[in-house]
Amino acid sequence: MQKQISVVLDKGVELTFPVPDGTPLAHDAARAWLDKQFTELECEPLRASGKVLTADKVLVVTQAAGAALLKDPKWAAGYVAAVSSALGKPMIRVDVPAMAITY
Template sequence: MLYHVTVSFGKDRQYQYKFTQAELADSSPEEARRWFSIEFVDLKCEPTNPMGKLLIIDKILNVARFGGEQRFIDGKTWATQFARYTALALGRDTIHVDVEAFNIGY
């Protein structure tokens, strides 16, 4: 299976990542969720749910927003790790993280 993750910060500002099943095999969904929890705190993200409950989707969107587009422009390890862990945490083969609209589509 091929996993395709797109992170978008607006029109013509999309960053594409593709992973094979084998490339994701050395990590787990639990590891991905832990990474997003740590990044959420490290980036000083603010919860979007007034009830205080944080879903993995909220963490992914906030980490992308607070991490900033520059990390994706640079194309360094952090951006690739973000995309890998997004695929693992959500378990979908096609994911579109729309930071501008604060939405995740499949």
């Protein structure tokens, strides 16, 4: 089964990334990568409680990264590896305008 991550950005921009076979990152390494990006991109929690779920972190990191970082091959490779491992699903769609992730 082919694995992929689709990202929908503002203005109808959609990017699709194939996920390489195998486990690109250990789950803990994937969460650490997302945590680092969350901090470096100065993301804010989505929930008023301040609790940040993994899916929320993926959404806000994707939003903050935008097309510029997602089109950078090195950054995108890390993103694909982290999101794939953190969410553990073969087909992932990150819809930034809707602030939703579907599988």
